[in-house]
Amino acid sequence: MNKKPTHIQPTLPAGAFPSVQGMWKQHQPDAAQSLLPTGAPYVDERLRGGITQAGLHEFFGGAKADSHAAAAFALLLAWRLPESDAGIFWISGDKERQTSGRLYPYGLSAMGGDPACMLLVQTADLRDALRAAADAIRSKAASAVILETHGNARLVDLTSTRRLALAAAETGVLALLVRGDAVPMPSAARTRWRICSAPSAPLPGNAPGLPTFDISLLRHRGGTAPFEARVTWDHATRSFFDAPLSGGLSAIVTDTKTGPASRQRA
Amino acid sequence: MVEKQRGAMRLAACDPAAHALGLTAGMALADARARVPDLAVFDHDPVADLNLLGWLADGCERYTPACMLDPPQGLLLDITGCEHVFGDAARLAKDVHARFSRHGLSCRIALGGTPDSAQAKARYAARAISDVPVEALDGGDKVHKALRRAGLRSIGDLAIRPRKPLAARFGKAVVVRLARLLEEEDPRITPRRSLPIIHVTQNFAEPISRTNDVLATIGMLAGGAALQLQERGQGGRRFEICLFRSDGHVARLAVDTGTPTRDAALLMRLIRERIDALSDPLDPGFGYDLIRLEVPLAEVLANVQVGLETKIDTDAAAAALIDRLSVRLGAERVRQFHARQSHIPERAALERVAQSDASKADWPKPVLGEPAMRPFRLFETPQPIEVTAGFPEGEPRSFRWRRHVHRVTRVEGPERISPEWWRHPRGYTPGNGSLTRDYYRVEDNEGRRFWLFRRGLYDEIERPLWYLHGIFA
Structure with a gap:
């Protein structure tokens, strides 16, 4: 994919989009680029430190109902940013709000985030949402910009994601693209993840526990091999940790689909 | 024009040709038909009349922002301090007359020191206020009849009389009105729209229609407004562009900002966004011949030194971005969380327009060792x-x-x-x-x-x- 710009260069008139070319050079893998660790040792080890902060990352829901898990994971990842209090833009369309409901500030604060730092942008359609996201990333106004889309949208293609990726690489804003109920298509994202809800370690009285996800890295531009992991979010430290394999899973041995077997495959 | 009045069809208004045939407003339709059998009759539509008057008033705002309707047929303009744009008051009046006749409207224009005096002179087509009949007092039929019986036919006759007996005989209202007609007391008009704090106007000898020219003019006006705001130590929260088309139509564009600003470049960006976001694009028609920038809402904004620090202030960038998105998508689409006292979950949290400077709410801190009890x-x-x-x-x-x-x-x-x-x-x-x-x-x-x-x-x-x-x- 990195060869793409040299491939399209001859078709461009001389001097067209010079800044794009420049930005693309900046976008090349660079050891000095700051990485955002998830906090879970196993995942960070596989990612060699974390995900690139100045870049676009895609999160797909495993099943239709997992779009919420993808949204939650992206949001929690944004809270991992040291300066996440500078503001997080949450951009979604009318359709997403209709199908997925609205963000609930009491739930956000209970997970360790500060709802006062969230800025919600609701657009009429995806075209406006993509444009708003690009503007938000470019303006350096926020530390993270999360764009939520629902369904297989043709507008979210290589061109539009590259626009977001280049803007993020330029300004250092973490750009997260949540794609509920969609199949992966070619995009310019640095990493692509599939997120599923996972059974939590139960609390006394068999009560649901902390947010737990099965995450699988599908694609990494830096060359990291795909892997799967189960992580749990701890709101006290605002970080993920590797979900305990024993004990935590003992209560759900009946479930074969997302059991320990999938973890061993990684 | 006919209208149903007390059970009978009566003429509400007639055109000059009908006047020439001896028809007057108030005549029964049957009588009028008897005199002129082939009379063309239309229904009287007061609402349409008022709409037309409102449209004319919009157009008249090119002369002054202080403009008031005087139904059914009058418009009052306060041109204090605005004449110089056209030379003097008489030239301004000539311009009004020319514009109205271009639309096939006849009008009578009078200039007066007070709105009442101008209104009376226009209504009774009088050159001086002393020639205006006593009916201009609006005191009711009884008063007018009594004055006429006393041989007092015009305002001039009344002006030389002592006021006290007049007040004793006809009431205070008549005397107050008389003082206003005689320009002894200036009541000021109540404009249709509240007056802007600052307005900058650019007139053109020839109408302009190219978008770039219009934007360049707005940029120049924005610079002028920014200077005035700076002198006052203020920043605008709302800016309105009025584009006056040469055919009398007025287009208005409003831009709101979340924080007070007097940055002309920022303002221009917002205005470009606003123009891009219009559902039906601006139609310049035969061109705009007057463009005005108004600042209806301004707040205190201290002078800050810029340029020494190269780091962009994140807060300022966020405010600018919120303004841009609000202008493009609509202010209600850019929101922040807002807490409300309630036990019902969906009522406890609202979303509020991010541009409104609401204080940031305090949200409960997470409880250690306990998962979230509320959904995200x-x-x-x-x-x-x-x-x-x-x-x-x-x-x-x-x-x-x-x-x-x-x-x-x-x-x-x-x-x-x-x-x-x-x-x-x-x-x-x-x-x-x-x-x-x-x-x-x-x-x-x-x-x-x-x-x-x-x-x-x-x-x-x-x-x-x-x-x-x-x-x-």
């Missing part, structure tokens, strides 16, 4: 679900939502949330429509966590229904 996502309207649950007030065992059956493996609850009976006019009585909700946190066999509730207790309602209200991470 909430459905505006709870989603109805089919639930298998223990009877009577047992935990849910499985439920069907969006054609998918979820088997519940972990559950915590109920958390009972009572209706806010103190908001209800009759207070709390079982079965008055406000039902208790029992909330459960559940996790299904696939690891998804939901927030369900049963609406109603079994002693409140016969068959309580179940809803899915939110989703946990």
